[in-house]
Amino acid sequence: MNETLYAPVDHPGVPVPENRRCWSASWPEYTPVDISPPELRPAALAQHVPGWVVDRGATPDLVPDWAERQANALVPFTVDARGWPLHPHGRTGRTGRNLGKWGENAAADPIVVAGTGEQRRVLLITRDDIGVEAIPGGMVDPDEMVPAALKRELREETGVNLTDQQPIILGRQVVDDWRTTDYAWVASTSALYQLPEQVTATAGSDAADAGWWPFGSLEQLEAAVTAAGRTLYAAHRPLLLRALEYLNQK
Template sequence: MKASGLLRMAIAQTHAKCRGDYSGGVTRFPVPDDKVSWSVNWPEYKPVDYTAPAVERGSARTDTDFRKIKPDVAPRFNEIDGKVDRRSYCGTYTIETNGVPRNPVGRTGMVGRGLLRRWGPNHAADPIVTRWKRDSSGTVMKMADKPILEFVAIKRRDCGEWAIPGGMVEPGDTVSGTLKKEFGEEAMNSLEASPEQKKRIEEQINQLFSQGQEVYAGYVDDPRNTDNAWIETTAVNFHDETGEAFGKVKLCAGDDAGAVAWKELHFSLQLYANHINFIKKVIELRNAAF
């Protein structure tokens, strides 16, 4: 296969879920694998224009549709725009003639913002909390002579899929702060905790998250992506080598999570978006079984 063909195949594989069914019954314009890349000329491409009503109504944390209000006043893309970081891990992204940013990976069959609040990159943070799986005696369990990992997973309320307990980085927030906040809200239900419980949860998280290793920073093949708005994330692994630190943490589903549990890392694991790719990087980092 020629190099160009291999490149198109790689793009298609990392840009699959964002061409599938969209929430709310909205149908995307079908995009075959060989038409994903913007470098392929495709005059017949007619993507559906969709921004969810809740996003259209907006808030202080949501971009406006400047195409309809003030076409000449667009956000400052590819730079820090006030408190919003509009830079991409993918590098400088293209701005279309109508002023909207172009998805750096390729076509999705939809323009507008869909369910996303911001034009261009919507930054997220994903904390991957892991420990070794142990038997009743405390011995680390193995498979094919490699130790087995477990990680904290949440079951998303919106689609019922298991996922890493992450979330969006709000304007002015840091990635490290978001990692702690999202884990507390989704895996420990800090939002419904009493002031005393919330303080204890914050102390536990600060201790647990004192050290971490970044395993990924880049584009996410998320089903909410469009041609003009997409998710990028920073995934960080927080590993409990002895099993003592996270053993003291009480998991309790909250916020967007319908359930929370320690999940064994296994090749048959099905996860939301391309979270499995982040998990595979942790497997490699820890030299664990899979």
Template sequence: MASVGYVASEHPGHPVPAGLRSWSTLWAGYRPVDITPPELLPPGLAASVAQGWAEPYVSPQDVPDWERRRAAALVPFTFAGGWPLNPTGRTGWAGRNLGRWGENQAADPVVIAGSGAERRVLLIRRRDVGQWAIPGGMVDPGETAPAALVRELREETGVDLAAMTPVILARRYVDDWRTTDHAWVTTTVALFRLPTRVLATAGDDAADAGWWPFTGVDHLAGLLASVGGLYPAHRALLRLVPDADLAVAS
């Protein structure tokens, strides 16, 4: 779950009206703001590559395997002038604020334990933004999404569910704070159901880990409001949990 220097919401970009978001709409005056952080520019890139979370390419023109990446993408995307284009359209930010150019595939395991009024969801507190989130992260090169789901969960919470087969809820684009026109996040979201809570301890990029009451996303967000808040990009992912897993027993 490595992150880099700029939080896009705190780094003003070029405002994008809804009618001009689509790449198919011509916009001669579009000037997105490059938010590539020092960690991904030539002076700092080698160290980031050595840490294992960034690829070594300064520009997308240096990437040698675009054909393979496009074939493996969870969400199809196009190119213009040698630059990969965010499949949701213009964002107001350029460059990359993520480990890879183009699609960055993540894996997000939603773990629910118990039932009725005792139902809990396992969350971690992210070190980068201090908010509570699903314990997930990026799929490593050569790794499958199912393997990444288990690995990230184990690394961040100490919970090992390798023996379980989760229910895949979605493979989709994520409205992540690091997104730019040329680098974005997609994810495989999977649901693990446990009869009772198990011990969870924070590890890797997690500052804390814990089980929180879960009868709905809005209620969960309210519970977390005073202790860092619920990671905005994961609200939509948590809403994918079937209603049957949220209903409070009478």
């Protein structure tokens, strides 16, 4: 048996033509690259489970509750004949996993906006894993409800406590997370918090920095981030656009 060859966790994967992305499209020669980090490879999983790992099985067919997970998914997905979950958007060019769970990994992304008009600002963190400007947020803990996860992640990453406020749920969608593979992905619930003015934000867990940025438009935000020598997290652009669409309707 050939030993599995692993690529770096940030490997972009093999190119996937648009006409081969759908799982129903025949592609017998498809050979995605495995980006599983050492701690999630079979040998390591057989000996220990890192604290953030939820699924102990080295392959998805060892997960016993796919029917329940499908019923509770934020975004519908299918499971193939082998018992492997399939990314809702099709082939990604990458296999294995660099996430705690096979299949959907639920995330909560609170978008906090202060002020109105030209004074409107959005709260972002600098992620300490990939060094980009992003919405504060993260994975929903086991047995945790999304509203609680939104407030917990915001408090942990920025020090901002909005437990007394009810956010507006903007949507639920699969995000283009850098850890995505064919069989493990992130689906996010994005929610909007509106404040009359900025409050103090301090970088906490998973954040190297936290601060307020101009948010009249996505172009304005990206220009400000670029001018500061930083990069806006591409996976969060659709979530920020959805927040702007809601704000600009009012």
